[in-house]
Amino acid sequence: MDTIGPLMAASEKLEMDIATLYSIFSRSLPEDSEFWEQLSFEERNHAALIASIRETFVPLSMEFPVAIMAESLKEVERANRVVAGHLATFQEAPPDREKIFNTALELELSAGEVHFQCFMKKTPATMLEEMFQQLNLEDKDHSLRLHAYMKEQGIPINKNSISPA
Numbered sequence: 741m742d743t744i745g746p747l748m749a750a751s752e753k754l755e756m757d758i759a760t761l762y763s764i765f766s767r768s769l770p771e772d773s774e775f776w777e778q779l780s781f782e783e784r785n786h787a788a789l790i791a792s793i794r795e796t797f798v799p800l801s802m803e804f805p806v807a808i809m810a811e812s813l814k815e816v817e818r819a820n821r822v823v824a825g826h827l828a829t830f831q832e833a834p835p836d837r838e839k840i841f842n843t844a845l846e847l848e849l850s851a852g853e854v855h856f857q858c859f860m861k862k863t864p865a866t867m868l869e870e871m872f873q874q875l876n877l878e879d880k881d882h883s884l885r886l887h888a889y890m891k892e893q894g895i896p897i898n899k900n901s902i903s904p905a
Contacts, residue, residue, distance in 0.1 A: 748794040750816040755787035757823040758847060761830065765844065768834035775889060779844075779882060819850050841890050842898040848883035 759780045766776035864870035
């Protein structure tokens with residue numbers, strides 16, 4: 741259980757940093773600001789959910805849905821470094837619309853985000869898992885929504901980005 745606390749803290753930080761990045765995208769792309777603000781809001785909700793789990797269940801040594809997070813602290817820390825690099829770069833000088841959208845798509849297809857999405861799609865094994873899924877019912881499928889929005893808006897999708905399934 742002692743490795744769960746740091747993993748949860750790192751996962752919470754990842755969600756908050758992605759939310760911050762999406763807020764930067766919102767300010768950088770006024771034509772897409774509503775889209776980015778909605779995703780930013782949902783990422784903050786993901787962070788709040790993880791914080792709630794960490795604050796409530798970890799101290800009580802209760803079981804909680806570990807599948808909501810990436811499997812290793814190392815994996816999440818790597819993702820946090822990537823996002824921190826994007827934050828530093830994009831705060832200085834946001835790139836063009838195509839780069840912003842493709843960066844977000846790559847982030848949403850990264851390990852930490854994919855674990856969250858897989859958890860949200862799976863059949864809940866416990867009442868607790870079902871409760872967390874219900875709380876986040878609308879805050880899912882970011883990669884699919886990004887992909888669809890990019891296609892609808894005619895924003896080229898980087899060939900290095902795997903198409904969401």
